[in-house]
Amino acid sequence: MTTEDSKGHAAAYRDRLEDNHLFVERLRKAEALRRTGVNPWAHGFEVTHSAADIQAGWGERTAEELETEAVEVRVAGRIRFHRRMGKASFLKLQDGSSGSVAPGGDEEEGDDFQQVFLSLDGLGEEAFTFCRGLDLGDIVGVEGTLMRTRRGELSVKASQVTLLTKSIRPLPEKFRGLTDVEQRFRQRYVDLIMNADSRRVFRARARIVKRVREFLDARGFLEVETPMMHPTPGGAAAKPFRTHHNALDMELFLRIAPELYLKRLLVGGFERVFELNRNFRNEGLSRQHNPEFTMVEFYQAYATVEDLMDLTEELVESIAVELHGRRPDGRVVVEHGGQTIDLTRPWRRVTVAESVAEHFTLTPEEVTERAWLEAEAERIGLEGIEALDSGKLLMEVFEHHVDHRLLQPTFVTQFPASVSPLARRNDENPEVVDRFELYVLGWEIANAFNELNDPEDQHLRFREQLAMREAGDDEAMPMDEDYIRALEVGMPPAAGEGIGIDRLTMLLTGTESIREVLLFPHMRPEQAGS
């Protein structure tokens, strides 16, 4: 790049900063530093202590003790506060330990930014003047010794300050911070700097994911990765995203579920497998739905849904205990939107028909009668009722009246076979399958069933799905011939389950929108120039 090009680019770069004087001022400072031989975007700095390290190691020391010890430290972080006086000033640095959650501890966010004391005496004229030009948002490295201020705050008395990164765009207002929901999601990097609650949620999410892995690992489950791009979308009732492979010139679908691949692994002899990863569904967005979402699916040979209900209670309760602890009375509760949710096991177990019957103060027999179901479907405003089987009608009534009212953890069991094409029929009643969905806060958190391993029945179910597909249901599953072939080789009896990690995280972090637990939730593109 020639000097002329370089000048042209500098102008173009300034233009994209919209001539905002706040941005241009900082850029001017950066350029001034460069002229004195200081690169405002440095690399590398030896850090010996985090803010949390210093608090943990010397938090109880008195001013005198600190003076005697003369502990030398090198810290680094982003300037969040800068209080300037004539010949002294204070910085508050935010580092990766700021507001961190101690392992096994509660979720209290400590305001453990590291304060730095700068003085003309300690730094000398030139360095002190340089520090006066530092802006909120700049990242600096500081070398100094620990001290306690007159007001009692443990601080680093700086002997040397190095600018590591110049920040061109100012941070939001320091008191109220960034509250605009759209900007919080679009500029998550700013949100994470400004909002301890956001940091807390994503740290909690990481612990939940880690705990799920540990839990399954401890029970002998093998973590596997199966294709994200499927030639045949299957394993769930959902509309897929389509994509295209150029070299093979073939249509592919982003997976809506890993289910059919994981069960092929049961055939292969991996008797306990799980996959914790993304699924993609081409459907509407809501507070509970994002086009891509994370689910853990696991399959256990020789187990039944009964076993998985126990396992699910144990898993979720243990994560809740890790994040929130137990109450003195031994119960495990989480607060969510003014509700107290009691996750202490065991949880209520109720069949679909029972839950509907309870809502209408009828009996399970009454709410599964065709005439009653048709009449109720009519009241809901359902169309094409005659074409729907009774199981589908029952589910419609359940979804319209019951599921969103199941606030406390509830296993809903005994689903109609017609809405569960991959589940094994109940031996006593072939019209239902041994399946459960876990509801908490009215959200479906988990879904599990005894897996259908009879290839002939599976073939029949796929054909029924095909018929529904031809009748216009674009969420009905297509036939998967290779999956049938796998079942013909022989799949051990098994139960499998999927748990929605996003919703589980919402439940355990008290958040009400899935966007709060996704680092970069799906958004429409911003308009140019904004």
Add this chain to the structure above:
RNA sequence: GCGCCCUUAGCUCAAUUGGCAGAGCAGCGGACUCUUAAUCCGUUGGUUGAAGGUUCGAUUCCUUCAGGGCGCACCA
């Protein structure tokens, strides 16, 4: 996809029945050697989301569009 609501300075928010677009923080200049959202004095900063309309005059009323929030629908 449909309905309701929101969009004003970098950020957080004001602006009376339609009558000169303002404040705090941030920034800039100045004072101040222990501050805690530091304080004090002075000061820069606006295509009021975009386009159109009504009006002598529009941040304000109307239309369309964009983005966002909430609800419904779809779904997990």
